[in-house]
Amino acid sequence: MTSLRLSGFLLCNRYRGFHWLHCNSNWFSLPKTTATVGSLSTVHTHRSKVKRGCCVQVIRHFRIDNSNTNSDMSVPRTGAQQVPYIVGHDSKQKMFYIKLQDECTSEQPPVAKLEYEWLRPGLVDLHHTEVPPAFQGRGIAKVLVLAGLDHFCEKDVLIRPTCTYVQKVLRENLTPCYKEHVEEQFLSS
Incomplete structure (x- = not known):
C-alpha cells in the first residue's frame, strides 16, 4: 500500500470488487468503500490490465489528494483532508x-x-x-x-x-x- 497524490480517470463500475483508477498509464484499484464521497489517502497499485468491456464508463472529475492544497476537483473540509467527488x-x-x-x-x-x-x-x-x-x-x-x-x-x-x-x-x-x-x-x- 502506498500513499499517493493522484488525479486521473475513475472507472465507474466495478471489476472484481474494486473501482479502478487509470493514471499516467498505470491502473490502481480502489476498495469498494470509495464508491461514495470520502477521504482517500491510499490506493493499491495493480499491475494487471483490465479486460476490454469490463469497465463501461470513464468519469474524469475527481481527485485523490492527501496534501493540504486546495483543488478544483475536491472540496476542503475542516482540517487537512480533501474530499473527492465521484x-x-x-x-x-x-x-x-x-x-x-x-x-x-x-x-x-x-x-x-x-x-x-x-x-x-x-x-x-x-x-x-x-x-x-x-x-x-x-x-x-x-x-x-x-x-x-x-x-x-x-x-x-x-x-x-x-x-x-x-x-x-x-x-x-x-x-x-x-x-x-x-x-x-x-x-x-
Whole structure:
C-alpha cells in the first residue's frame, strides 16, 4: 500500500470488487468503500490490465489528494483532508450525479445532480443543476457541470446550456473544445 497524490480517470463500475483508477498509464484499484464521497489517502497499485468491456464508463472529475492544497476537483473540509467527488452518469434518468455523505443516518444518501434532455440526436439540453442545501457552496455543481460538458464533448454532441448555472460555469471555463460543442447563441451570453 502506498500513499499517493493522484488525479486521473475513475472507472465507474466495478471489476472484481474494486473501482479502478487509470493514471499516467498505470491502473490502481480502489476498495469498494470509495464508491461514495470520502477521504482517500491510499490506493493499491495493480499491475494487471483490465479486460476490454469490463469497465463501461470513464468519469474524469475527481481527485485523490492527501496534501493540504486546495483543488478544483475536491472540496476542503475542516482540517487537512480533501474530499473527492465521484461523478456517476445515469443515461436512463438522463442525469449526472454525485452521492453525498450525510451526517444523519438516512437510508438514501443525498444526491447532487445535473439533468439533461435529448432534443434530437446529436443535440442535448443541460437544463437543471441541483445540490442539496446542506452541501451548497462547495463547488459540487461545478464538478457536475464540467463532467457533463466533457462527456458530451467526447461524444461529439452539440450542447444547449439552458441552465443559468451551466452558462456561468461555461463563461468561467470556456475551452476550445467547449466552444466547438456549445450552441453559438449561448457563447455570447
